[in-house]
Amino acid sequence: NAGVTQTPKFRVLKTGQSMTLLCAQDMNHEYMYWYRQDPGMGLRLIHYSVGEGTTAKGEVPDGYNVSRLKKQNFLLGLESAAPSQTSVYFCASSYGDVLGGYGYTFGSGTRLTVV
Amino acid sequence: GEDVEQSLFLSVREGDSSVINCTYTDSSSTYLYWYKQEPGAGLQLLTYIFSNMDMKQDQRLTVLLNKKDKHLSLRIADTQTGDSAIYFCAETLNYGGSQGNLIFGKGTKLSVKP
Numbered sequence: 001n002a003g004v005t006q007t008p009k010f011r012v013l014k015t016g017q018s019m020t021l022l023c024a025q026d027m028n029h030e031y032m033y034w035y036r037q038d039p040g041m042g043l044r045l046i047h048y049s050v051g052e053g054t055t056a057k058g059e060v061p062d063g064y065n066v067s068r069l070k071k072q073n074f075l076l077g078l079e080s081a082a083p084s085q086t087s088v089y090f091c092a093s094s095y096g097d098v099l100g101g102y103g104y105t106f107g108s109g110t111r112l113t114v115v
Numbered sequence: 116g117e118d119v120e121q122s123l124f125l126s127v128r129e130g131d132s133s134v135i136n137c138t139y140t141d142s143s144s145t146y147l148y149w150y151k152q153e154p155g156a157g158l159q160l161l162t163y164i165f166s167n168m169d170m171k172q173d174q175r176l177t178v179l180l181n182k183k184d185k186h187l188s189l190r191i192a193d194t195q196t197g198d199s200a201i202y203f204c205a206e207t208l209n210y211g212g213s214q215g216n217l218i219f220g221k222g223t224k225l226s227v228k229p
Contacts, residue, residue: 040221042222103150103163107157
Protein backbone atom coordinates (compact mmCIF):
# COMPACT_ATOMS: atom_id res chain seq x y z
CA ASN A 1 0.00 0.00 0.00
CA ALA A 2 3.00 2.32 -0.53
CA GLY A 3 1.76 4.33 -3.55
CA VAL A 4 4.50 6.74 -4.64
CA THR A 5 7.74 6.77 -2.67
CA GLN A 6 10.40 9.45 -3.06
CA THR A 7 13.94 9.25 -1.77
CA PRO A 8 15.62 11.09 -0.20
CA LYS A 9 13.22 13.32 1.75
CA PHE A 10 15.82 16.03 2.41
CA ARG A 11 19.14 16.89 0.87
CA VAL A 12 21.63 19.73 0.99
CA LEU A 13 23.99 20.08 -1.97
CA LYS A 14 26.87 22.39 -2.71
CA THR A 15 26.80 24.33 -5.97
CA GLY A 16 28.16 22.17 -8.77
CA GLN A 17 27.47 18.83 -7.10
CA SER A 18 25.30 16.23 -8.74
CA MET A 19 22.56 14.03 -7.36
CA THR A 20 19.72 11.75 -8.36
CA LEU A 21 16.23 11.76 -6.90
CA LEU A 22 14.40 8.46 -7.03
CA CYS A 23 10.68 7.97 -7.46
CA ALA A 24 9.10 4.53 -7.18
CA GLN A 25 5.44 3.56 -7.64
CA ASP A 26 3.76 0.23 -7.05
CA MET A 27 0.42 0.91 -8.78
CA ASN A 28 1.44 -0.19 -12.29
CA HIS A 29 0.90 3.37 -13.53
CA GLU A 30 2.00 4.15 -17.08
CA TYR A 31 2.64 7.88 -16.64
CA MET A 32 5.11 9.46 -14.22
CA TYR A 33 5.97 13.10 -13.58
CA TRP A 34 8.48 15.30 -11.83
CA TYR A 35 7.39 18.71 -10.53
CA ARG A 36 9.05 21.43 -8.55
CA GLN A 37 7.14 23.63 -6.14
CA ASP A 38 8.32 27.11 -5.25
CA PRO A 39 6.49 29.77 -3.20
CA GLY A 40 4.01 31.69 -5.33
CA MET A 41 4.81 29.60 -8.43
CA GLY A 42 2.57 26.61 -7.84
CA LEU A 43 3.64 23.32 -9.41
CA ARG A 44 5.85 23.43 -12.46
CA LEU A 45 6.35 20.34 -14.59
CA ILE A 46 10.01 19.45 -15.16
CA HIS A 47 9.86 16.20 -17.15
CA TYR A 48 7.40 13.41 -17.58
CA SER A 49 7.17 9.91 -19.00
CA VAL A 50 4.26 8.18 -20.73
CA GLY A 51 5.77 4.73 -20.43
CA GLU A 52 8.87 2.68 -19.79
CA GLY A 53 11.80 3.91 -21.86
CA THR A 54 10.14 7.23 -22.79
CA THR A 55 10.66 10.74 -21.43
CA ALA A 56 9.49 14.20 -22.44
CA LYS A 57 10.24 17.77 -21.43
CA GLY A 58 7.85 19.76 -19.33
CA GLU A 59 7.68 23.46 -18.59
CA VAL A 60 11.06 23.87 -16.85
CA PRO A 61 13.42 21.08 -18.02
CA ASP A 62 16.74 23.00 -18.12
CA GLY A 63 19.37 21.70 -15.71
CA TYR A 64 17.59 18.37 -15.17
CA ASN A 65 17.70 14.96 -16.80
CA VAL A 66 15.44 11.96 -16.31
CA SER A 67 15.34 8.26 -17.02
CA ARG A 68 12.59 5.64 -16.96
CA LEU A 69 14.40 2.34 -17.41
CA LYS A 70 11.78 0.42 -15.43
CA LYS A 71 8.07 1.09 -15.41
CA GLN A 72 7.94 1.53 -11.66
CA ASN A 73 10.88 3.96 -11.34
CA PHE A 74 11.43 7.51 -12.56
CA LEU A 75 14.77 9.14 -11.78
CA LEU A 76 15.48 12.87 -11.78
CA GLY A 77 19.10 13.94 -12.09
CA LEU A 78 20.83 17.22 -11.42
CA GLU A 79 24.22 17.18 -13.13
CA SER A 80 25.58 20.43 -11.71
CA ALA A 81 23.36 21.85 -8.99
CA ALA A 82 22.68 25.59 -8.82
CA PRO A 83 21.09 27.66 -6.01
CA SER A 84 18.12 28.30 -8.35
CA GLN A 85 17.33 24.59 -8.07
CA THR A 86 16.59 24.93 -4.36
CA SER A 87 13.00 23.74 -4.21
CA VAL A 88 10.62 21.02 -3.13
CA TYR A 89 10.41 18.28 -5.74
CA PHE A 90 7.35 16.11 -6.17
CA CYS A 91 6.95 12.95 -8.15
CA ALA A 92 3.53 11.81 -9.33
CA SER A 93 2.12 8.93 -11.31
CA SER A 94 -1.12 8.15 -13.12
CA TYR A 95 -2.82 5.64 -15.40
CA GLY A 96 -2.71 8.28 -18.12
CA ASP A 97 -6.30 7.56 -19.02
CA VAL A 98 -8.27 10.73 -19.70
CA LEU A 99 -11.50 8.77 -19.41
CA GLY A 100 -10.70 7.22 -16.06
CA GLY A 101 -10.80 10.22 -13.77
CA TYR A 102 -8.13 8.72 -11.57
CA GLY A 103 -5.95 11.79 -11.45
CA TYR A 104 -2.42 11.71 -10.12
CA THR A 105 -0.95 10.10 -7.03
CA PHE A 106 1.79 12.20 -5.48
CA GLY A 107 4.79 11.34 -3.41
CA SER A 108 5.53 13.22 -0.19
CA GLY A 109 8.28 15.33 -1.72
CA THR A 110 12.03 15.91 -1.55
CA ARG A 111 13.22 19.19 -0.04
CA LEU A 112 16.47 20.16 -1.79
CA THR A 113 18.69 23.04 -0.76
CA VAL A 114 21.63 24.08 -2.91
CA VAL A 115 24.17 26.27 -1.13
CA GLY B 116 -2.12 28.23 -23.98
CA GLU B 117 -3.65 26.25 -21.20
CA ASP B 118 -4.00 28.02 -17.89
CA VAL B 119 -5.82 27.39 -14.64
CA GLU B 120 -6.47 30.44 -12.48
CA GLN B 121 -7.16 30.55 -8.75
CA SER B 122 -7.05 33.24 -6.13
CA LEU B 123 -4.01 32.75 -3.90
CA PHE B 124 -5.50 33.24 -0.43
CA LEU B 125 -8.77 32.73 1.43
CA SER B 126 -9.40 33.28 5.13
CA VAL B 127 -12.52 32.09 6.94
CA ARG B 128 -13.71 31.54 10.51
CA GLU B 129 -14.16 28.07 11.91
CA GLY B 130 -17.71 26.85 11.30
CA ASP B 131 -18.26 29.07 8.25
CA SER B 132 -18.41 27.79 4.67
CA SER B 133 -15.40 28.21 2.40
CA VAL B 134 -15.70 28.64 -1.35
CA ILE B 135 -12.60 28.26 -3.49
CA ASN B 136 -12.95 29.27 -7.12
CA CYS B 137 -11.09 28.25 -10.25
CA THR B 138 -11.29 29.07 -13.95
CA TYR B 139 -9.85 26.80 -16.63
CA THR B 140 -9.30 27.05 -20.36
CA ASP B 141 -9.67 23.66 -22.04
CA SER B 142 -13.36 23.16 -22.84
CA SER B 143 -12.64 19.53 -23.78
CA SER B 144 -11.37 18.60 -20.31
CA THR B 145 -13.06 15.36 -19.30
CA TYR B 146 -12.31 15.56 -15.60
CA LEU B 147 -11.58 18.41 -13.24
CA TYR B 148 -9.93 17.85 -9.90
CA TRP B 149 -9.38 19.36 -6.49
CA TYR B 150 -6.24 18.45 -4.60
CA LYS B 151 -5.35 19.31 -1.01
CA GLN B 152 -1.81 19.93 0.24
CA GLU B 153 -1.24 20.08 3.97
CA PRO B 154 1.95 21.73 5.29
CA GLY B 155 5.07 19.69 4.54
CA ALA B 156 3.16 17.04 2.60
CA GLY B 157 2.43 16.06 -0.98
CA LEU B 158 -0.83 16.68 -2.81
CA GLN B 159 -3.76 14.41 -2.09
CA LEU B 160 -6.73 13.96 -4.38
CA LEU B 161 -9.71 15.49 -2.60
CA THR B 162 -12.46 15.09 -5.16
CA TYR B 163 -13.11 15.27 -8.89
CA ILE B 164 -16.00 15.91 -11.22
CA PHE B 165 -16.74 14.58 -14.67
CA SER B 166 -17.37 17.25 -17.27
CA ASN B 167 -20.97 16.22 -17.95
CA MET B 168 -21.94 16.91 -14.33
CA ASP B 169 -22.97 20.24 -12.83
CA MET B 170 -22.52 19.31 -9.20
CA LYS B 171 -20.99 16.65 -7.03
CA GLN B 172 -21.44 16.37 -3.27
CA ASP B 173 -19.28 14.34 -0.95
CA GLN B 174 -19.98 14.87 2.77
CA ARG B 175 -18.84 18.44 3.56
CA LEU B 176 -17.53 19.02 0.03
CA THR B 177 -19.58 20.35 -2.87
CA VAL B 178 -18.09 20.82 -6.32
CA LEU B 179 -19.90 23.05 -8.80
CA LEU B 180 -19.04 23.12 -12.49
CA ASN B 181 -20.16 25.78 -14.96
CA LYS B 182 -18.93 24.56 -18.34
CA LYS B 183 -20.20 27.58 -20.20
CA ASP B 184 -18.06 29.93 -18.10
CA LYS B 185 -15.30 27.31 -17.52
CA HIS B 186 -15.66 27.88 -13.80
CA LEU B 187 -15.14 25.33 -11.07
CA SER B 188 -15.71 25.85 -7.37
CA LEU B 189 -15.15 23.86 -4.20
CA ARG B 190 -17.38 24.55 -1.21
CA ILE B 191 -16.37 23.24 2.20
CA ALA B 192 -19.23 23.33 4.70
CA ASP B 193 -18.59 23.84 8.42
CA THR B 194 -14.91 24.59 7.83
CA GLN B 195 -12.58 23.26 10.52
CA THR B 196 -9.02 24.23 11.47
CA GLY B 197 -7.92 20.91 10.00
CA ASP B 198 -9.08 22.16 6.60
CA SER B 199 -6.27 24.74 6.60
CA ALA B 200 -4.18 23.80 3.57
CA ILE B 201 -3.43 24.74 -0.02
CA TYR B 202 -6.10 23.66 -2.50
CA PHE B 203 -5.19 23.07 -6.12
CA CYS B 204 -7.58 22.99 -9.03
CA ALA B 205 -6.53 20.89 -12.07
CA GLU B 206 -7.91 20.17 -15.54
CA THR B 207 -7.15 17.32 -17.92
CA LEU B 208 -5.44 17.89 -21.22
CA ASN B 209 -7.17 15.96 -23.97
CA TYR B 210 -5.08 16.53 -27.03
CA GLY B 211 -1.68 16.08 -28.53
CA GLY B 212 1.28 14.36 -26.96
CA SER B 213 0.29 15.60 -23.53
CA GLN B 214 -3.05 13.82 -23.51
CA GLY B 215 -3.78 12.61 -20.03
CA ASN B 216 -1.62 15.23 -18.33
CA LEU B 217 -3.10 17.59 -15.78
CA ILE B 218 -2.67 21.35 -15.68
CA PHE B 219 -2.64 22.73 -12.13
CA GLY B 220 -3.54 26.13 -10.81
CA LYS B 221 -1.11 27.88 -8.46
CA GLY B 222 -3.16 26.87 -5.44
CA THR B 223 -5.36 28.72 -2.94
CA LYS B 224 -4.09 28.87 0.62
CA LEU B 225 -7.04 28.45 2.98
CA SER B 226 -6.55 29.76 6.50
CA VAL B 227 -9.18 28.86 9.09
CA LYS B 228 -9.30 31.06 12.18
CA PRO B 229 -10.74 29.67 15.41
